[in-house]
Amino acid sequence: MKIDFTVNGNPQTVDVPENMPLLWVIRDVLDMKGTKFGCGQAACGSCTIHIDGDAVRSCSFAAQYAQNKHITTIEGLSTAEKLHPVQQAWIEEIVPQCGYCQPGFMMSVANLLDKIPNPTDEEIDDYITNICRCGTYYRMRKAIHRAVQLK
Amino acid sequence: MKKKTVNRRGFILKTGVGLGVLLGVGVIACGPLRRTSAQKVDEGPPGYKNEYEAFIWFELQQDGSIILHSPKVEMGQGIFTALAQIAADELEMDFKNIKVVHATTAHGPIDSLSTGGSLTVSSLYQPLRELAATMREMIKMNAATIMGVSANTLTVKNGEVIGTNAKLSFAEIATKSTNWNLKIKESVLKSPKDFTVIGKPLPRIDLVPKVKGETLYGIDSTFPDMLFGSVVRPPVFGAIFKSAEVGNASNMPGVVKVVIEKDFAGVVAKSRVQAEDAKKALKINWGMPKKLVKQADVDALVKVGVGKDVKIQKEGNTDILKGEGTITREYFSPLGVHGHIEPNGAAAHFQGDKVVIKMSTQVASITRDEVSKALKLDKENVDIQSQFLGGGFGRRLQTPHAIEAALMSKAVGKPVHVFFERTEEFQNGVLRPPTHNILKAKLDANGTIEAIEHHTASADVAFNSSILANVFKPLSASLAEGIVGADFGAWRGGMIHYKNIKNYSTTAYHKELPFQTSWWRGLGLLANTFAIESFMDELAHQSKQDPLAFRLKHLADDERGQSIKNVLKAACEKAGWGKSLPEGRGIGLACSIDVNTPVAQVAEVEIKNGQIKVKKVTCAIDPGIIINPDGVKAQSEGAIIMGLSATLFEEVTIKDGKVIPNAFGYYPIAYMRDAPEIEVILLSSGDKPRGVGEPPIGPIGAAIANAVFNLTGKRLNKIPLQMDIS
Structure with missing residues (x-):
């Protein structure tokens, strides 16, 4: 399934199984390793990202629901000039x-x-x-x- | 003399890492000798032999910075920072210009045992200083050659070599040097009073990358063109892989290959999700055990009086501990998990007769040996590249998944990444063994302990471990058991340290469980201290004595006893021991000594809705020479919270061969809301650094239980502590 969204302000299009957790899209497809896998069950919070301004545990968020969303990861929390x-x-x-x-x-x-x-x-x-x-x-x-x- | 250029790993310095033989190997021990061994193990943890090669590298870079190849791994304990500080002092250079990386097994020997046991700084302090001093002298010699003067006229300071008329920076020396004399040996070291870096609370060197999310851990490892593997793991304890039917798995989306090996089956696919989906389609023929393990089996096996018993400590005679006046109490702690957040795994790239494996491991060289054996590869052709560890706590001392990754990579001819799902970490990892302790004592008319006996029962900790096999190579585990006596991991913290008592003894009971149990931060320290220090507290109250004064009077005046007294006094003074407490609050005290580091903790608790809530912990610790005060405080805070979590919440049980629960959330680990205010007081006695990572986990369980007694009058003898709210 083709999915469009932005990550840290950059438009991205990925072609992945629709049920793939967004965490693995970020980590394995987009190769951004700052977001971590801990449990795969939304219990530990290591994979927390922001989707349209909400904190979301990305291990339990299917990629298909990321369509047109604005995603922020730890890599995008600060700007080049200034840390968050x-x-x-x-x-x-x-x-x-x-x-x-x-x-x-x-x-x-x-x-x-x-x-x-x-x-x-x-x-x-x-x-x-x-x-x-x-x-x-x-x-x-x-x-x-x-x-x-x-x- | 070898000629090497600086930009090609010019400086390869070698030094034996002097870990010291702590146990006499080859002597079949009789009782007293065995107790001597036990005593030595208790004072400085177990048998790390010096016969293997352990090396450290320094590399001088063209920009004047130095890379230090660490033989030990960074799993949060802050050793990269401590090692850089130790090196910087003798190198006479800016701490910020030292970069620490993990040594890899193929590029020079590394620590042949493990990172663990709170040993890194205490074991590397002296050799690393000598090594850094040698490195400094080598740089000075080359500066002398470049300047055309005698090295005697030069001094080194702030990353520069300074002569009477000129000076050269390390960068200039690196650039202008062509030959390096590798035969220099410098052993004149700075006096501790001249330290400028050691002892400073510098921010940890991995701080900024960790805050930016840039640090790469084992699970973050990649290779170009890497595929993803998933292994079917045994569903219950005792199930043995017999064979596998591919079924529909090979036709499922993304599947590259179904891999069936001698002792496991798995799937390699283009994505993790596809590998995990396809693995469910495999039909595995398991050889099932005759009987599935139940919790009752575990409880029956780990019990004082059951299994092999060994007296590990004996002074005087405790025969009076029977009949009237004998106070007897028992204590329990359950099975637990490590709860490291980064699951175990490995990324392997097999090529021809070589394999490179990137992973989180506490035992890189043992992992290498196991992979070499399983894949019939020369050891030199197995390169284990340790990455940062997302927690260790002892869980990464067993690494068979490296073999799985290597075999899967070999099977598909491409790099493969395999890791554990969280449920597999619970079911197929290794557990912290349960404990059962019985203490007996008699008090005389003055409230002085006439005799005390400690009986401590547990399962495998050090036994059944690849580390033990390496320590006692080539002796068998049973012979090792003959020498060590009992599982020294299990009884860690189990010795009676109140040496003013005339008659005392400790007996350890060991029984192997029908599943793997092993090391967990502090090993038996938390559970054994919980038992001893709860008992001491009860004895004090029974005889109407202040728990602090009661402890002090039973501690000896020797160096060891004095060091425990000092932390007790320091913690109590800071915590305001004896002060009036707010309504609804209780206070409790406990102490321990582990790897020669004494720790005392005062806990303050409240109870709300039947839940114990720890409000404040005051901790005093004396780890000897302190390399980084902030690092010692951080380790103390972390150990207190991990120990609090184990004390109040954590437990797994076994039902029909399965670990229950098998998920975070259901297995309760302390959250932010459970963390108390923590104050750490640092003492520093002696002229060497001692261990820090584990000792502060010792007293916390008993300190909390004693505070609960202070508040409620109830003695809780079972971890996890639970109030009976009926």
Whole structure:
């Protein structure tokens, strides 16, 4: 099936099985490796991207539904000149350890801040339900509050 | 003397990585000797022999930067940063100009065992300093040649070699050098008081690429023209592959080939989805076990008194621990999974008599040996190229999937990427074994422990592991067991460290389960400390003593005992031990010592709707010389949260040969909402770095359970801790 959409502002056309998860379109067809596979069941959030401004777990989003959508991945979160405030805060708080889940977290957090510019701790807890096995949550929370200041 | 040019890996420096023999091999041990071995293992983790070759490379680049080829892998623990800091100090250059990469098995020997056991920094600190000093001297010698002066007149600072009248940058030296003297050996090292890079909380060197999503992990590996493979894995424990019928699989969309090997079958296709779809069409003939494993079987096997028992610690006589006045308690922890977010897998490119494999592995050289054996290839022709690991935690110490990828690539004549689905990680990975602990003690009239006994039962951790086989090569595992006594992974953290007690002993019981169990961050440390430190807390309360004072009085005044006292005092002081707490809050304390690194933690908890909520953890750790304080704090925070997750939530059980649950979400791992505030206090005693990655996972379980007791008066003896809300 031929599908048209934009990724990080660039128009893309792919010809893939309609049920192929969008994650594999991004990773294997478009060869953008920043979006990660963790569970394939929308349970861990490593594959989080933005589709038309919403945070979506791309491992469980069939490619056919991406038709005409605007997709943002971790590679498109910052511009060439400037890091996204969430990424800047992540650097200032030295958040990542293994780093594998972090793109998914930063995409989720960026989307949270788009929707709730200054979230309370409770709102952070409710909204950010990705899994980090290295246990970087404590620094992430500090980084989220810092990102609010940087925005 | 060899002549090499700098831009072709000119500097190939070799040095033995001095890991040190910790266990006497070849001696069939009697009891006391075996306990001595056990003691040594406890103080510095197990048998990493020095007979193999382990090398590190430095490469000076034309721009003056240096590439350090790490024999150990980066799985989040921050070793690339620590190694660069150690090297930068002796190299007298800017830390930012050192790039660390993973060594690959074909381009020089790498660590022949594993990355694990909290050993990287402690084992590489000294050899890496010597190596960096040698490298610096080589650069200086070449500068002397270029400048036409004696090397004695030169000094090295900030990436420059400085003479009385002139100076040369490393970049200029790299560009102008044609010969390199590889026979220099420098062993005069800086005094720690002159360190300028070691000890600084520098941001980790992999920070920015990880934040930008640029870091490549094993699963991100590609080759040109790569295909995707999927393997059918056994549906239940004990099922053995017999044969496979292709069925309709070969006609399905995108399928390139159905691969049927001696011990597995799978599909290679143009996309992952197509490979996974087609694999479901294969009909596998499994040799099924006579009886499917049940949880009750596991519970019956892992039990104090069942299986091989070995006394790993004995002082005085604990015969008084019977009859009236004997306090006996038991503790349990369940089967668990590693929960690394990056699934295991491998991308293999087989060509002629060679194979290149890119993957996440904690055992690159063992993986190489296994692939070499399975595919009958020379070891030199198997290149394992380690990538960044999306978590390790011990799960990447078993890597048979490298063989699957290599065989599938061979079968189709193209590169193939194979990886585990998440459900397969649960069912077909390796599990953290369960534990059962019994502690007995008697207190005298003054509330002093007269005698204490610890009995710890678990399944395979180090045993049944390719690492053990390599350590004890060429001895068999049973002989190894004779020497080591018990599975040293399982009883890690199981020793009684309260040496002011006159009579104490620890006995380890080991039983193999009918499925694979193995290493998990800290091995037995979390469960054993949960048992010992919950028990200590209970003894303190029974005799109406303060838990801190009770611990302090039972610790010896020797260096080891003192180091534990120091972290206990530091953590309690910072946490305000003894302060009045807000309504509804409890506080608990625990400590442990692992790979010589003592850790104490104070946890504060609340209970809401029957759920234990950890609000704050104060941690004091003394890892010796600290290479990067921020790195030690990060590892402590991570270990606390991983340990909290295991303590409060995680458990799998076995039903009819299957692991239940087998998915994230159903297997509860701590989320953001579960993470407490964490404060880490760093102490630094001694003149060497000790381990950091695992020690801080030790006390957290007991600290939480003790805080729950403080709040509710209830003792919880079973991980995951659950309040009875009835």
